[in-house]
Amino acid sequence: MTDTTVSPGRKSKFLNLEMLLILIGVAALILAPFHFYPVFLMKVLCFGLFACAFNLLLGYTGILSFGHAAFFGGAAYFTAHSVKEWGFPPELGILLGVFGATILGLIIGFFAIRRQGIYSTMITLALSQMFFFFCLQASFTKGEDGIQGVPRGKLLGFIDLNDPLNMYFFVLAVFLIGVFIIWRIINSPFGMILKSVRENENRAISLGYSVARYKLAAFVMSAALTGLAGGLKAIVFQFATLTDVSWQMSGEVVLMTLLGGIGTLVGPIVGAGFITALENYLATSEFPVTVITGIIFMVCVLVFRRGIIGELYASRFGKKLESSSGH
Template structure:
């Protein structure tokens, strides 16, 4: 008993310091996001936040459940179409339009997930890709998506009836609020008992089955949650850029979110944020240059794979400084 008490008394002060440091880092990050429109173009920042939320939602499935989906563009682009149609054709306010997009993405996630989780590994990935391509061709032929032209001139409307989102500053802080809510939901999921079960499935699915967990149901639930949060990002994107096109549901979009997640570090909460920031920044600043964006992005990815096997944030978590600050990365 004496040894146990002594150990606990020694551990308490050492545990407080990392928590304080992490809280300070979080507060500094939020402050930077609030002040960012003073220094950067708001539309660029909104694009970054949309894709950062997209990457975090995808990471919930890949990093914490161990399921690699090649079809997440279906949920991102599908929600963009649903939100754009609801706001433009039905006249819904932006908050309800986004909820329509989230509900549509969750419905798609339930259908695709129900069919895909019956297989594992590369077979799971290929099924998600095939079903996502089927949805792509549906969007190409469907009347409400306007085919190759897409849904254009989507009105941003007024949030709650009185906040004019046509002003970039108002729209930015709305996107920031949705982004914070989305990331907070993901944080709560992965730190809940449900999230612990997802991690156990990722580490050893056979053992999770032997413990009595219905692994298939947990996988499906994680898939639907990831799809719904991806839909949240897609709905916001449709309002920010005021259009929804076939690019949003193409397989290249699924490849981009995988790239963002791997660059930042799978199995980390903030890793996809850094990965999305890196990719979006490269796309934005190289778009007007003579350098081919895809080649430069590929070179950056090759360098990160060779030097940062766990991703940028994942390597930091496993460094001496990261461990000293109380971060850990076990994936």
């Protein structure tokens, strides 16, 4: 696979630019529910966190997974079932979803990291499809009907999440916490080792690092954060279905990440927002959404391989913003 990431040196140069974009984005998200449909915004936030978690594995570790739908959809099922059938409060249901996704990530990652390249990717796809068929047959998932009518409940026992604004700001808080965790991971010594593994795995091994352990740790962290997005999505939309665990969902998050910019913190969020808005706009039209997304994917790969944010960083405009922000 062609490396489309931004080099580590360039990333450090554009740190101020990325922080500027983050601050502008946070301010916009706080004001957004007063001007846009909150449910649509919550969907963008859920998939934005999903894409960021996936980017932790692909953009910073160099592992391409086609099985992340298992973590996203699995967490959605675990959360939905525990909240609806067991009466768990929403925050505990989401934590259970994260725990379930973490276990799945440990199992799938254990097998996937033992191979490299396309073989590793195919293992993630195969195990994800096995989980899909498990969800199709298992009694607690309700088969093709899925788990519907999941109550949002009350956060901490007193904040009514049936109120759209309460639900939105809860989702926004979880989204920001998730993105902050990812930022801390990639800017820690652990994150530096992950980047070295991505750039030159053999050299990392020669330096004495246990590459397999670091890969597995990154895989599990990515799965857990993906589960956070999946559990949150189940509470927002009050259902979990087979669509959440299908291979198309795994392909969609790859597209979001590529479109926004692999190896950037903001890029996957932008890509998720673009694809979600496009699907929402085309939902009422007769034009097939898959055709449009396929065309976007080809254009992204052929024309701007760094993604939207990656190209912004590399452009003259990005360099001017970077220099004006303190360098």
